[in-house]
Amino acid sequence: MSASKSRWADEDPETEAIIAARKREKEEKKRAKAEKQRQLEASKAQTDGDGNDQSRNGDSGPPMKRRRLSNDADTNDAEVPENAEKKKQTTLLRFPVREWGTCRHVDNFERLNHIEEGSYGWVSRAKDINTGEVVALKKLKIENSPDGFPVTGLREIQTLLEARHANVVYLREVVMGNKMDDVYLVMDFLEHDLKALLDEMREPFLPSEIKTVLLQVVGGLEFLHAQWIMHRDLKTSNLLMNNRGEIKIADFGMARYYGDPPPKLTQLVVTLWYRAPELLLGAEKYGPEIDMWSIGCIFGELLTKEPLLQGKNEVDQVSKIFDLTGPPNSQIWPGFRSLPNAKSLRLPSNSSASSSSDPPLLPRSRFPYLTNAGLGLISELLALNPASRPTARQCLAHPYFREDPRPKPKEIFPTFPSKAGMEKRRRHHTPEAPKHGQEAPELDFAGVFGGAPGGDTGEVGAGFSLRLG
Structure with missing residues (x-):
């Protein structure tokens, strides 16, 4: 007896009695489990025999009820775990959602x-x-x-x-x-806008930094266009940046949904310096191509630190556009003469000369430090013909972003001191966006290529030329 006794056993008789009782309970469970297994095997053998007899006699009886393999009703209470009842209860997944209610003050x-x-x-x-x-x-x-x-x-x-x-x-x-x-x-607060940054910087962004900025802006714009949203007022003052190198498009006051084919839309959209030529020439139907023209203007501004096309009014803006891109013709911009304000254009005699590239490349002298791929991209974005401009998705896949130097990672993007926390952001003579509901004026562009301002019967006023009937 003393040999079989564990050396860890307690000499207390009460403890020995508890241990013995536990051993007996364990042995009873084993016997009950063995008996239950024997009954299941006997039941299975009988079922198989009945099934064979029925198949031999061709008698198809009612289907057998599926046997319950777990949680049987006759399971002993000792075999049921304490948390079994909790497991049987269904747990509902709840997700935090915003509820309807009054706005906060x-x-x-x-x-x-x-x-x-x-x-x-x-x-x-x-x-x-x-x-x-x-x-x-x-x-x-x-x-x-x-x-x-x-x-x-x-x-x-x-x-x-x-x-x-x-x-x-x-x-x-x-x-x-x-x-x-x-x-x-x-809205989320961001420390800078690109317009204020460019005004304060002594040197423009590095080529790798320009690519990082453009990729983020065009990436956000590609998402908007995929949702059928036109921004219609892209400019550097509406592009915000935080001190982690992240760019976010802001100010959606002029944004709206569009369709295919595009509906008749307001002509007077986009701040003047970033406005596409088809809008200046009175197009009543347009699409996301006007946002891509604005991207081209922003690209040029990032390169030079100054707005690319700073027109004093609509007529002067058209003049500066054609001075950069060259005059339009039916080869590079088919159908432009059908636009309302294009009828008054008096094109120079050499405007019909064809170009070797489509769209034509912009003058290299305006962007001396830009690579050939970069010059090709900005020339496509600032194409007079809206159909020649790349989409946001095509722009993201342009070779310019894959050549050296590669886009700088946002994690090592330079940081700048914030002006928003200490003073008002200075407005550097940037024209304001058009007001909603403002009617587009009827413009006379007869003097764009050197003719008399306003044409033979026109006069200058309110920042644009009026045709007098």
Whole structure:
């Protein structure tokens, strides 16, 4: 007896009794399990025999009920684990979703300082009192809207809610003030806009940095166009950048959905210096090609630190465009004469000369440090014929982005001191975007190539030339 006793056993009789009881319970479970297995095997043998008899006699009886292989009703209580009842309960997966409810009040945000005023709102830097996060607070301009809530504000909210992309500014929520016309958009705050950065920089971006910026802007634009959204006001002041080298497209006041074929749209869109020639010539139908023209203007501005085409008015803007690209003709831009404002153009006699490339390359003297691939890309983006411009997806696949120097990783992108936290961003004589509902003037471009301003019966006024009937 003493030999079989474990050296770890307790000499206490009560403990020995408990151990013995556990051994007996374990042995009883083993016997019960063996008996249950024997019954199952006997039942299976009987079922197989009955099935063979039925198949021999050609009698097809009712299907056998599927045997229960686990959690049987006759299972002993000792075999049921304690958490078996919990496992039987179905667990529902719950995901956090936003619920319908009233907008928060603007008093939940502490306004820190004013940043700038745009065509469709005032932008301030603010802090969320609940979380302490710094955000951008944009108050929509509603005071002068005769039709109630401005359609520009509705489009901006709608498109921002649909455009969830890494290179599009993130709309967090819409909050209200004390009055019905106090509507604010709460967006992520970014330290810089490219226009202010270019004005403050002593030297332009490096070629590798320009590629990084362009890839992000065109990447965001490719997503917008895939969602059938045109921005219609791309410019450097609407491209925001944080101190992690991330670029985000902002200011969707003029954005809108389009279709195929494109519907009749407002002519007076896009800030003048970034406006495509077909818009200046009065096109009533246009597509995402006008955004790609703006990308070409931004590309040139990144290269030179100055806006590429700084027209004083619409007539002067057309003159500067044709001075860069050369005059249009039916070979490089078929059908341009059918545009309303193109009828007054008096083209020079040598404008019909054909070019060896389609679209023609821009003058190398304007971009002396750009590679051949880069010159080809900016020439395609600034093609007079909208059909010759690449799409955003084609632009992303251009060889310019694959040649050396390669795009600089965002992680090592240079950082710049933020002006938004200390003072207003200075406006450097950049023309404002057109106001919604403003009618496009009827323009006379007879003097673009050296004729009398306004033509024989015209006069100059309000920044453009009017044709007098």
